[in-house]
Structures are given as C-alpha cells and as structure tokens.
Amino acid sequence: xxxxxxxxxxxxxxxxxxxxxxxxxxxxxxxxxxxxxxxxxxxxxxxxxxxxxxxxxxxxxxxxxxxxxxxxxxxxxxxxxxxxxxxxxxxxxxxxxxxxxxxxxxxxxxxxxxxxxxxxxxxxxxxxxxxxxxxxxxxxxxxxxxxxxxxxxxxxxxxxxxxxxxxxxxxxxxxxxxxxxxxxxxxxxxxxxxxxxxxxxxxxxxxxxxxxxxxxxxxxxxxxxxxxxxxxxxxxxxxxxxxxxxxxxxxxxxxxxxxxxxxxxxxxxxxxxxxxxxxxxxxxxxxxxxxxxxxxxxxxxxxxxxxxxxxxxxxxxxxxxxxxxx
Numbered sequence: 001x002x003x004x005x006x007x008x009x010x011x012x013x014x015x016x017x018x019x020x021x022x023x024x025x026x027x028x029x030x031x032x033x034x035x036x037x038x039x040x041x042x043x044x045x046x047x048x049x050x051x052x053x054x055x056x057x058x059x060x061x062x063x064x065x066x067x068x069x070x071x072x073x074x075x076x077x078x079x080x081x082x083x084x085x086x087x088x089x090x091x092x093x094x095x096x097x098x099x100x101x102x103x104x105x106x107x108x109x110x111x112x113x114x115x116x117x118x119x120x121x122x123x124x125x126x127x128x129x130x131x132x133x134x135x136x137x138x139x140x141x142x143x144x145x146x147x148x149x150x151x152x153x154x155x156x157x158x159x160x161x162x163x164x165x166x167x168x169x170x171x172x173x174x175x176x177x178x179x180x181x182x183x184x185x186x187x188x189x190x191x192x193x194x195x196x197x198x199x200x201x202x203x204x205x206x207x208x209x210x211x212x213x214x215x216x217x218x219x220x221x222x223x224x225x226x227x228x229x230x231x232x233x234x235x236x237x238x239x240x241x242x243x244x245x246x247x248x249x250x251x252x253x254x255x256x257x258x259x260x261x262x263x264x265x266x267x268x269x270x271x272x273x274x275x276x277x278x279x280x281x282x283x284x285x286x287x288x289x290x291x292x293x294x295x296x297x298x299x300x301x302x303x304x305x306x307x308x309x310x311x312x313x314x315x316x317x318x319x320x321x322x323x324x325x326x
Contacts, residue, residue: 204257
C-alpha cells in the first residue's frame with residue numbers, strides 16, 4: 001500500500017485523517033534503502049542500550065555466591081596472559097623475504113611485513129605489561145591508577161581497554177572477539193614470516209593496509225621502471241576460494257578478506273546483486289589488484305569505497321591517511 005501520497009483536495013479534517021494513516025515507523029524503502037537497513041538500525045539501538053546498562057551496573061558487590069567484578073577481571077587477565085603469543089623475531093624470517101634482488105633492493109612487501117611485526121610486538125608488550133599491573137592492583141600490591149581503573153571497567157564490560165586500542169588495529173569488536181581476532185592476525189603474520197610470501201594476502205589482517213597497497217605499486221614500478229605516481233589499480237574478481245589458489249600472479253597481488261555491505265557478488269551473473277534478506281554483510285571473492293600505468297576506469301565500473309571497519313568515519317593522521325578509509 002502506498003501511504004505516502006498527497007491528497008489533491010479536501011478539508012482540514014480529511015487531510016488529518018490522511019496523515020493519520022501513515023505508519024508510525026517509516027519503512028526503509030521510503031528512503032531508497034533495503035529491508036536490511038532496518039535490521040542494522042535496530043541492532044545499533046540495541047547495542048547502545050546494552051552499553052548504557054553495562055556502564056551503570058554496580059561492580060563492587062558480590063552476593064549470593066556470584067562472581068565479583070574483581071574475580072571476573074582477574075580470570076580474564078590470566079586467560080589472556082596465558083594465551084598471548086611470544087613476540088615475532090625477524091631472525092626467524094624465511095630466506096626469500098629479505099634477500100635483495102639483482103639491483104640490491106629488498107621486496108617492498110617484506111618491508112611492510114617488518115613494519116607490521118613491529119606494530120604487533122608493541123601491542124603484545126602493552127597488553128602483557130598492563131595485565132600484569134592490573135593483577136597487582138587487584139591484589140592490592142600497587143595503587144589502582146586511573147588508567148588501571150578504566151582498564152578494569154572495560155574488561156568487566158567485555159570492551160577493549162583504551163590503553164590497548166591506542167596501540168591496536170582498527171576494530172569495533174568486543175573484547176573476547178578482539179582477542180580471537182588478534183591471535184588470528186598474529187598467526188597469519190607469523191606464517192608469512194617463517195614460510196615466505198603468501199599466495200593470497202589477507203587484506204583485513206593488516207595494521208596499515210594503505211602501506212601494503214603502496215608497496216604493491218612500488219614493486220611494480222621497480223619491475224618495469226615506471227614512475228609510481230602514474231600507476232593505479234585495475235581490479236579483477238577471481239571466483240576461486242583463496243585457499244585453492246596455488247600460485248601468485250605474475251603482476252600485482254591477490255587479496256581476500258573483504259566484505260560488502262548492501263550488496264553481494266552473484267557468481268552466476270558475475271556482477272553485484274541485491275543482498276539476501278537478513279544478510280548484513282556478504283564476503284567478497286578474491287580480488288586481483290593489478291597495477292596499470294595511466295589506467296582509466298570504464299564507465300560501467302562501480303567505484304566502491306573501502307573501510308577498515310563498518311563505521312564509515314575516520315580522522316586524518318599525520319601521514320595524510322585516514323584512520324579508517326582505505
């Protein structure tokens with residue numbers, strides 16, 4: 001039924017009656033949005049409500065045999081400390097990674113790897129040091145500072161402590177899932193270090209994906225002796241699972257780990273299609289990033305922005321890059 005019509009004529013009473021027929025909640029279609037938009041909105045409202053409830057709940061009282069906040073924080077701290085991997089060491093690198101080519105130049109992607117290792121090692125150090133301090137503060141061995149108190153509250157509420165997020169990769173995950181994601185990212189980086197360059201890169205696992213993309217262009221520029229500022233990416237969809245691809249491309253790189261919101265990839269039509277009802281995000285197939293000189297996009301190409309997290313917002317860093325937009 002089309003409620004949103006304008007009566008051509010009538011009295012004030014008839015106009016009011018017509019307006020009263022409008023639904024109390026506007027449908028997403030009215031704004032040109034998919035039905036999934038309403039699901040996303042309701043989920044966000046629920047998350048905000050739960051966050052507010054958690055932020056005001058009492059944390060210092062333990063009654064009826066229930067676990068106290070201090071016990072929860074202590075238990076979580078011990079679990080995280082026991083599961084934290086040891087720092088990565090460049091000494092363990094595969095021989096092919098940092099071997100100079102015939103021109104005495106190291107692969108730019110290996111430089112990206114070394115930078116990623118530094119960032120992950122710093123994050124692991126912050127997590128380990130702060131958790132040890134928190135354990136001492138809970139036991140009363142040291143003073144509970146403001147930072148430790150904020151960290152304590154975050155852990156109890158299953159949120160990533162601010163002291164960690166400042167050194168962390170971009171993420172909106174709750175603490176438990178964030179820890180799992182950290183381990184997975186660390187494992188992928190470790191495999192790259194000890195086994196050599198992967199066939200398909202997990203783009204979502206990078207601290208700084210812009211640096212990775214620049215390194216791909218730099219390798220191509222050195223290989224063909226062309227100015228890097230004349231290069232840009234041409235994108236080809238590879239409809240093969242990333243774990244079934246055995247060889248790297250001769251030029252460019254394969255990447256996986258992208259998700260698309262508000263659409264999906266139709267393998268039968270080989271094109272973007274409307275999303276399935278209830279599917280907020282759809283995994284995108286493997287992409288071949290192929291650097292081309294003076295490349296011009298076709299008029300039929302869809303220019304889709306890419307963000308590190310679903311939050312379509314970010315701020316510019318001192319390097320001129322966004323903290324979220326890629």
